[in-house]
Amino acid sequence: MILPDETLTVPPRPASPPPPVFPLLATLAPLGVAALIWFVTGSAFALIFAVLSPVIAVASMFDARRTQRKRATRDAASYATALDELRESVAERLDSRRRSLGQQTPSVACILAEPTGTGRWRRSGATILSLGLGTINSDVRLSVGAAPGEQRELRRWAATLPDAPITVDARGGIGIVGPPALARAVARCVVVQLCFALPPGECTVASIPLAGWEWAASLPHSQGPGRPGTRYSIVVAAPPCAARPERVPVTGGVDPSPDALVISLAERVGDLQPGCATVVRVHGPRRAVLAASPLHAVGLEFQPELVSAEAALRFAADATEQALAFGLGPWQEQLPSAVTLSEIGRFRTTEVGAGAPASLACLLGRGDAGGLVVDLVRGGPHAVVGGTTGSGKSELLVTWVTALAGSYSPAQVTFLLVDFKGGAAFGPLQSLPHCVGLITDLNATAASRALSSLAAELRHREGVLAAAHATDVTDPRLSRGPGSLSRLVIVVDEFATMINAFPELHALFVDIAARGRSLGVHLILCTQRPAGVVRDALLANCSLRLSLRVNNAADSHAVIGTDAAATLPADLPGRCLIAVSSGEPSLCQIATTQPQDIRAAAGNTSPGPDPAGGEVTPGPRRPWLDPLPSTVTDVDCVGTDDTAAPETREDFLLGLLDEPERQRYRVARWNPGRDGHLLVVGGAGSGKSTLLGTLLAQRDRMPVDLVPADVEGTWDALDEACREVQGTAGRPARVLLLDDFDSVCARWETEHRLAALEMMTTVLRDGPARGLIVVVAVQRLAGAVNGLTALCANLLLLRMPNAQEHVAAGGQSAQFDASLPPGGGRFRGLRVQLLVPRPCTAPPTLPALPALPALPAQLDDDAALLVVSSSPARTAALWRSVRAGRTEVIDLTGASTLPVSDRLEIIEGRNPRVVIGDADAWQTQWALLAALRPGTAMVFDGCSLGDFRVIGRRRDVPPALAPGRGHVWVLRPDGSVVRASMPADSGPAVAPGSTPAAR
Known part of the structure; x- marks a missing residue:
């Protein structure tokens, strides 16, 4: 493969071979030999060899000439092939260079043919434009080696690039000399290209009081002086002439500032505005010459591009229409640079009641026609918000949530807020009665819990709709069914960060987007870089698009379908383009929210006394259950949903289980007679001893014996239990608690350890039949105690020092959590938090043990x-x-x-x-x-x-x-x-x- 800047080599012409020489010696040698043989032998037959000698010499000459002709033909063919390949490479490079120049500076014909092309209002190199097509020097380099005179024609052809754009930089000023009609046509070409490249907010067209320039007033760049920060001003000027002398400005009135893009028209060079770096002399519609240029050689001829007034007027109309759609142009100054939520009007309070409303319309800011009303239901059902840092994304989300909360009651709409920036932006919104949860940065365990909780909410809503035979959350039959459903709005800030960290969540959000309309679940997804993050399967259901300022055209196009959001000003946070159902985007200013706005929204729809009974209306259903508390007492277990396992007298209370897939906590119970032995595994400080104390405190349910981690005491307890299950001793049904059994085993000598493990095996195997149940607490499942898992039907896995020991104890690597509080772990596949004694409850005391007599x-x-x-x-x-x-x-x-x-x-x-x-x-x-x-x-x-x-x-x-x-x-x-x-x-x-x- 030949690189674009690689030097091409002209193949050398094949050299002509020397003519063949008569083989004189090869002819005379056989004659001498034949004469010698005849002299020695006297045989006349030897003279026959003398006759063959000239025949062989002549045949050799003909054979040499034949070989030379074949070689010359082969060399000529190779040379011709090499020249053809070289010509193809040169042609390919010339075409590539021509296309590259055409893309950098599109011709005015292309601009007029596709006025809404993707190159409109590009941000870099916008003042470089094309005057027409001509022949310029190419960048193709040919090396001819030792024959500099070879292939002159080929080298001349490679050194030039015909039909290439003749580019100029408008910042140096452009002078156009020639007949007025042709000069104006070339000037229109220049203005059209500049207005195509520069957005209205960056460039303005000064008033042009010249004949034939009425079309320029229709340009979006000409409607007003432009906002502060305008970079360029296009000025078209001409000297006094006979056509319309009363409309020609004074020469000295031309803007002399360095940002002025001057286009001077004249019939003579001397009448041009001073300082034009580029001067073009137009001789006819197909011929123009560069009289001065910093980019090309003086005297370069080219075919100029001419634009008629009618074509320019159509371009101006198309540009104005697109600017209106993009929200660009001087009319954006009608929008305030900032507006507060209280300034745009009072909350659109709806009738307070239960059930999902038909719409979620609210005031979000100010548009060109006054207050901006956005309806998440009718315009959505889901929304995507894009915007770079500092553009006002978080403020938009806060305003949207506050406006909805001020317009609808908690029985009509609730919010689940997800913030991957630490939760600072959404913190004030927690005071709203509508807020049912705030989730900040997730870890792997919390991400898995999120999947289960949201999937459970979808199943719950499906069940409610099915029980009422309703089609969606607004169906009147819901009021006659098991209960009404409010709309749930899930607001995610920094969606890209969340999906990059936990890709498995994307499938859940796609499922919500697909089923959310009928279930009353709506998404508002906000991200800095929408391109490539919010995939098509999710975007297809997000009909409401809002884009604040973004860094590039790709992100803008991913949200609103155009690159207009990339041109929004950086000094106006909250300036936003909104598109609904793939329609043209409209410009607005998003309102900011003050603390008093949030307080007003909370008070406007906060739950109050029930008119019938005088009781406080219960809060909204929470689809996202908070994680288990770090401290659980027996008071927390009262009233907890536990229909799956009703309590019996023999049940020991362990703590609370987390069931996010059912959106509830469940009491963790252990029945020794029904469930069997319990193995407790946990590192130091994980809560093992506290659990044994909790079981001992419940000895009113069943007799409990606690054996601390003592070498002699554990041995004696195992010896007594072994004799008990073997029938040599009898006791009522009881629970034996062994603390830190693995550390005790490590302190026994080998034979004691083996004997103790044999006794433990006997007790675990035969104990349930005699009413003896064992709770064994160990720090690690390694070595001698590793076989306990096969004999204990129940495993309670508390916090372990590292993931390796967590897996070795029977846990899953994805469920390892080093931040678990004491008493936190896994029990029967669920997250559990064990009970701790209440502060007012004295810890159980062990009975005094008699001392050994001396x-x-x-x-x-x-x-x-x-x-x-x-x-x-x-x-x-x-x-x-x-x-x-x-x-x-x-x-x-x-x-x-x-x-x-x-x-x-x-x-x-x-x-x-x-x-x-x-x-x-x-x-x-x-x-x-x-x-x-x-x-x-x-x-x-x-x-x-x-x-x-x-x-x-x-x-x-x-x-x-x-x-x-x-x-x-x-x-x-x-x-x-x-x-x-x-x-x-x-x-x-x-x-x-x-x-x-x-x-």
């Missing part, structure tokens, strides 16, 4: 005690201080054997003894151990599970011990293993909140 209190004065200690010296010193004078303490550490007398005394129990040793010492004294074990208690102090099994000859797992509490295992003579406290513990032997060990 070992000395368990011993008789004449009993022996065997102690296996990890630190025998420390333990021996302790027992000596506690049993001083009453018990002899024997330390086996370091002694290989005991004297026979000592062993007999210990075995026969003649004197009380406390025999202490570590595991190795007891294995050394195995005979003594075997003799004492049948009738003596054995204490394991600080020993590992392995030491317990080796010395105690037991394979079962003893009760778990919490580190740092001084608790020991006691293996009684009857074979039971209990937990006890060392004698050093003078205070309570059990940490607060723990449970006592089995005795």
